[in-house]
Amino acid sequence: LKKYFEQFLKPHQILDGEALTSRTHHIWEPEQPLKAALMVLPENTDQVSKILGWCHQNKQAVVIHGGRTNLVGGTESDDHELIISLEQMNTILEIDAASRTVTVESGVILQNLQEAVQQEKLLFPLNFGAKGSAQLGGIIATNAGGLRVFRYGMTRSLVLGLEVVLADGTVISSLKKIIKDNSGYDLKQLFIGSEGTLGVITKATLRLFETPKFRVSAFVGVNSYTNVISLLKHLDGSMGGTLSGFEVMWPMTYQTLTGPSSRHAPPLPYGFEYYLLCESMGSDPNHQALFEEALDQALNQSLAEEVVMATSSAEHDWFWGIREEVDVMVDKCMYDQHFDISLAPVLIGDYAQKVIRTLSKIELITHCFCFGHLADGNIHLVVGKSDNSAGLSHQINEIVYQPLKELQGSISAEHGIGTHKKAYLQHSKNPSEIALMKTLKQALDPNYILNRGKIID
Amino acid sequence: LKKYFEQFLKPHQILDGEALTSRTHHIWEPEQPLKAALMVLPENTDQVSKILGWCHQNKQAVVIHGGRTNLVGGTESDDHELIISLEQMNTILEIDAASRTVTVESGVILQNLQEAVQQEKLLFPLNFGAKGSAQLGGIIATNAGGLRVFRYGMTRSLVLGLEVVLADGTVISSLKKIIKDNSGYDLKQLFIGSEGTLGVITKATLRLFETPKFRVSAFVGVNSYTNVISLLKHLDGSMGGTLSGFEVMWPMTYQTLTGPSSRHAPPLPYGFEYYLLCESMGSDPNHQALFEEALDQALNQSLAEEVVMATSSAEHDWFWGIREEVDVMVDKCMYDQHFDISLAPVLIGDYAQKVIRTLSKIELITHCFCFGHLADGNIHLVVGKSDNSAGLSHQINEIVYQPLKELQGSISAEHGIGTHKKAYLQHSKNPSEIALMKTLKQALDPNYILNRGKIID
Numbered sequence: 067l068k069k070y071f072e073q074f075l076k077p078h079q080i081l082d083g084e085a086l087t088s089r090t091h092h093i094w095e096p097e098q099p100l101k102a103a104l105m106v107l108p109e110n111t112d113q114v115s116k117i118l119g120w121c122h123q124n125k126q127a128v129v130i131h132g133g134r135t136n137l138v139g140g141t142e143s144d145d146h147e148l149i150i151s152l153e154q155m156n157t158i159l160e161i162d163a164a165s166r167t168v169t170v171e172s173g174v175i176l177q178n179l180q181e182a183v184q185q186e187k188l189l190f191p192l193n194f195g196a197k198g199s200a201q202l203g204g205i206i207a208t209n210a211g212g213l214r215v216f217r218y219g220m221t222r223s224l225v226l227g228l229e230v231v232l233a234d235g236t237v238i239s240s241l242k243k244i245i246k247d248n249s250g251y252d253l254k255q256l257f258i259g260s261e262g263t264l265g266v267i268t269k270a271t272l273r274l275f276e277t278p279k280f281r282v283s284a285f286v287g288v289n290s291y292t293n294v295i296s297l298l299k300h301l302d303g304s305m306g307g308t309l310s311g312f313e314v315m316w317p318m319t320y321q322t323l324t325g326p327s328s329r330h331a332p333p334l335p336y337g338f339e340y341y342l343l344c345e346s347m348g349s350d351p352n353h354q355a356l357f358e359e360a361l362d363q364a365l366n367q368s369l370a371e372e373v374v375m376a377t378s379s380a381e382h383d384w385f386w387g388i389r390e391e392v393d394v395m396v397d398k399c400m401y402d403q404h405f406d407i408s409l410a411p412v413l414i415g416d417y418a419q420k421v422i423r424t425l426s427k428i429e430l431i432t433h434c435f436c437f438g439h440l441a442d443g444n445i446h447l448v449v450g451k452s453d454n455s456a457g458l459s460h461q462i463n464e465i466v467y468q469p470l471k472e473l474q475g476s477i478s479a480e481h482g483i484g485t486h487k488k489a490y491l492q493h494s495k496n497p498s499e500i501a502l503m504k505t506l507k508q509a510l511d512p513n514y515i516l517n518r519g520k521i522i523d
Numbered sequence: 524l525k526k527y528f529e530q531f532l533k534p535h536q537i538l539d540g541e542a543l544t545s546r547t548h549h550i551w552e553p554e555q556p557l558k559a560a561l562m563v564l565p566e567n568t569d570q571v572s573k574i575l576g577w578c579h580q581n582k583q584a585v586v587i588h589g590g591r592t593n594l595v596g597g598t599e600s601d602d603h604e605l606i607i608s609l610e611q612m613n614t615i616l617e618i619d620a621a622s623r624t625v626t627v628e629s630g631v632i633l634q635n636l637q638e639a640v641q642q643e644k645l646l647f648p649l650n651f652g653a654k655g656s657a658q659l660g661g662i663i664a665t666n667a668g669g670l671r672v673f674r675y676g677m678t679r680s681l682v683l684g685l686e687v688v689l690a691d692g693t694v695i696s697s698l699k700k701i702i703k704d705n706s707g708y709d710l711k712q713l714f715i716g717s718e719g720t721l722g723v724i725t726k727a728t729l730r731l732f733e734t735p736k737f738r739v740s741a742f743v744g745v746n747s748y749t750n751v752i753s754l755l756k757h758l759d760g761s762m763g764g765t766l767s768g769f770e771v772m773w774p775m776t777y778q779t780l781t782g783p784s785s786r787h788a789p790p791l792p793y794g795f796e797y798y799l800l801c802e803s804m805g806s807d808p809n810h811q812a813l814f815e816e817a818l819d820q821a822l823n824q825s826l827a828e829e830v831v832m833a834t835s836s837a838e839h840d841w842f843w844g845i846r847e848e849v850d851v852m853v854d855k856c857m858y859d860q861h862f863d864i865s866l867a868p869v870l871i872g873d874y875a876q877k878v879i880r881t882l883s884k885i886e887l888i889t890h891c892f893c894f895g896h897l898a899d900g901n902i903h904l905v906v907g908k909s910d911n912s913a914g915l916s917h918q919i920n921e922i923v924y925q926p927l928k929e930l931q932g933s934i935s936a937e938h939g940i941g942t943h944k945k946a947y948l949q950h951s952k953n954p955s956e957i958a959l960m961k962t963l964k965q966a967l968d969p970n971y972i973l974n975r976g977k978i979i980d
Contacts (some may be wrong), residue, residue: 070765079620099763103578154573162867162869164752164756164868164869165754165867165868165869167867169549176954186913195978208705209705209709211703211705214610215702215703216702218763219676220678220703223676223680223943228527232959236955236958236959238955238956238959239953239955240953240956241899241931242931242932242933243867243931244865244866244867244900244931244932244936245672245677245899245900246668246672246677246896246899246900246901246933246936247865247867247933247935247936247937247951248665248666248668248716248935248937248938248939248940248945249933249934249935249939249940249948249951249952250940250948250951250956250957250960250978250979251713251959251960251963251978252666252679252712252715252716252720253956253959253960255712255713256708256710256712256713258709259705259708259709260708264708266979275764276756276759276760277760278763278764279760279763280763295621299623301620301734302733303734304731304738304806304955305806306733306736306765306804306805306806306807306810307674307732307735307737307761307763307764307765307804307805308765308805309808344546344732347763347764348760348763348764348765349760349763349764350763350809350810350813352807352809353807354765355807356807365608365644366947408701408703408704409621410619410624410700410701411621411622412619412622425936434576435531439703442702442703443700443701443702444703473700473798474698474699474700475699475701476699476701476703476705476706478702478704478705478706479701479703479704479705480703480705481705482705482706483705483706485705486566486707486906491706491707493606494704494706494707495697495707496696496697496708498693498696499695499707499710500695500707500824501693502695502708502710502967503707503708503710505966505967506708506963508966509962509963509965510959510962521707521708522707
């Protein structure tokens with residue numbers, strides 16, 4: 067294995083022994099040493115192509131590493147697998163301010179990209195907690211979501227062009243800066259969200275936006291789910307396309323995120339059924355007044371019980387700091403299970419109520435934190451428990467996932483399937499869909515070398 | 524052929540003889556009788572599945588008909604092919620106003636859908652000239668664009684769920700109303716924009732939007748391409764995400780669309796280098812004032828030479844009527860060739876100048892109309908000529924397409940490849956991309972029955 071790679075990689079690009087085991091498959095699991103036959107760190111696309119070409123010929127299974135912030139076991143490996151880490155391919159190749167595009171190698175970290183384009187007064191709108199570690203290749207391979215999907219879309223809608231190395235080493239390069247291209251199949255769609263099982267992303271051209279000049283946000287207390295939906299419709303209609311956030315927290319979540327263990331005081335009193343954090347970004351100097359007026363109307367129409375607006379940058383950070391303080395919830399739990407489900411927004415109220423009620427009847431379950439991106443139909447659940455057995459874990463999974471099929475929801479809005487959710491895929495996809503996924507896998511990776519055992523077998 | 528279909532289709536669902544030849548493969552070519560072995564009109568997905576299952580087993584080539592408004596020969600057929608028309612599957616199955624989604628059968632006509640959701644005060648933003656004939660199945664299969672792509676995206680970004688029948692009759696149904704779903708491969712992407720070569724779309728769930736309350740537009744005269752790009756950036760930044768149109772017309776186009784043969788008077792005098800039709804849709808009562816201010820700033824910064832705003836609904840119709848009066852240009856030409864190319868917006872000025880200059884040197888070329896969706900990087904060319912020979916046609920194609928590869932553009936932004944542009948695909952896609960397209964075709968349609976000879980061989 068090593069011998070072949072030594073022909074075209076430098077010694078520091080090939081890791082084994084302690085250099086390998088001192089690494090981990092996940093940045094938040096430092097106690098688990100990395101398992102792998104070998105790790106290689108290519109510095110360019112040609113090297114990725116040579117590595118994969120050899121692996122394809124020799125049926126060598128490969129696991130791809132980016133920032134390793136994935137939450138579904140997407141970077142797990144065994145002793146026989148070759149790890150390809152793209153961390154050395156971390157150059158921002160071009161920011162084209164006039165075309166409002168950026169072209170990057172796949173090892174570029176999201177936050178570095180955000181900051182670089184900010185200097186050109188442009189916005190790369192993708193934003194989520196792990197931005198300081200997550201790399202663009204992994205972000206695209208998992209079609210990451212985050213906090214501004216309702217306004218700007220998932221990663222998929224931000225990708226204009228991709229360079230991908232197929233399982234057999236073929237390079238598919240199309241780094242066009244155009245938003246419209248109907249010249250044949252849109253091949254990049256295959257690689258976005260397929261978790262590295264169909265190809266390895268090496269470069270991407272991404273869409274940038276003008277930075278909105280004004281950002282306003284407000285916490286809103288609401289007492290019925292019908293009103294939550296009416297408020298969403300009202301604000302979205304009133305703000306004319308500038309609504310950028312509509313986050314919901316159930317009471318236990320809000321109380322914990324603003325309670326004694328949190329760094330943040332509560333902007334609204336306790337006692338409401340739903341806490342909404344709403345945000346709008348626009349360039350109208352009148353923007354804040356418009357938002358205030360829309361919220362006043364919501365109060366007058368009894369859609370909302372109480373409203374508090376962020377009027378300074380500090381208050382803004384306070385409000386969003388609450389939303390992003392996920393650790394406070396996790397710290398309350400001896401063990402925890404995370405969920406990331408997707409449903410039509412109108413169905414979420416009933417669904418969450420039933421799931422919370424069912425889970426709370428199980429003695430070993432200590433917490434059920436519910437929150438998420440309501441406008442996107444995406445809620446996260448953090449279930450705390452005092453027992454880490456596989457039986458309880460499976461029981462919880464079934465309670466959360468089982469209703470989704472009938473409701474036409476998804477077991478993963480953002481995080482993907484990886485290895486952790488593979489056993490539950492049938493709650494989201496029917497057998498003919500899974501069969502078609504296998505047809506695609508077979509067509510693109512006939513020797514089954516790429517991220518083997520991830521998503522499908 | 525007919526015998527099998529008679530087992531499960533009623534007589535009026537099977538057409539041959541005069542009933543067949545009285546139809547056409549394109550609604551704008553009434554003089555060409557339809558060529559086909561037989562035409563079937565399924566009324567539900569099960570029938571489509573049975574028809575395709577039989578065709579797959581018997582290697583019977585199939586051509587799919589929707590509204591037949593496609594501009595690239597995508598619905599052409601020969602005497603041996605079976606035509607499946609989806610026009611009988613034309614029911615709007617559900618408008619879910621709370622979830623802001625609509626579910627349709629694929630034979631629903633775009634304008635009918637637009638009007639139905641308007642009654643629920645919602646907006647399906649897709650809009651283009653052929654809306655009175657084009658059917659949703661074909662619209663999705665060709666990933667149609669149109670007038671509001673910059674704000675709302677191509678058809679691809681409006682599709683939440685699809686039901687598709689594969690070549691072998693397998694039904695892939697996922698009509699979810701969710702905007703986020705990372706549970707495995709996003710299979711619908713395969714069928715959007717692949718022009719019916721990978722599967723037949725039978726139903727779709729589409730995303731709806733709140734209708735913006737105010738719409739403002741303006742004609743702007745600009746004298747340098749640098750200023751065109753600066754104006755786009757300025758307006759997009761000033762309007763904070765509400766810019767919905769930024770259409771450009773070169774002088775010959777503007778003069779013709781507002782000249783003696785047109786129903787429309789010119790809103791701006793002749794003599795400018797570029798005429799821009801800008802539109803913003805928002806819900807701020809202050810919206811028109813904001814747009815005026817942004818345009819005033821453009822005048823003060825000498826980005827624009829002259830501005831005229833539409834201040835009434837009648838003026839609005841006047842302005843957009845000019846843009847949509849494409850027939851006036853076509854009528855000037857003895858013969859014409861249409862193009863639909865895509866480039867990064869910054870590159871369009873030089874490209875168009877060179878192409879217009881080269882074309883105008885050819886004696887048999889009488890007109891070169893240039894216009895399009897500049898914010899999308901998409902321009903249309905209508906080239907008029909006094910000779911209809913294949914040689915001249917090819918020469919014009921080469922002049923228009925040849926520069927695109929180096930500039931990383933596309934030979935088709937919106938219209939697709941079909942049969943007409945197949946010979947030029949290599950200007951947009953490199954050999955490894957075309958090979959991957961063939962791999963996908965082989966995997967999904969191994970007997971090569973679906974829209975044979977369209978896009979790729």
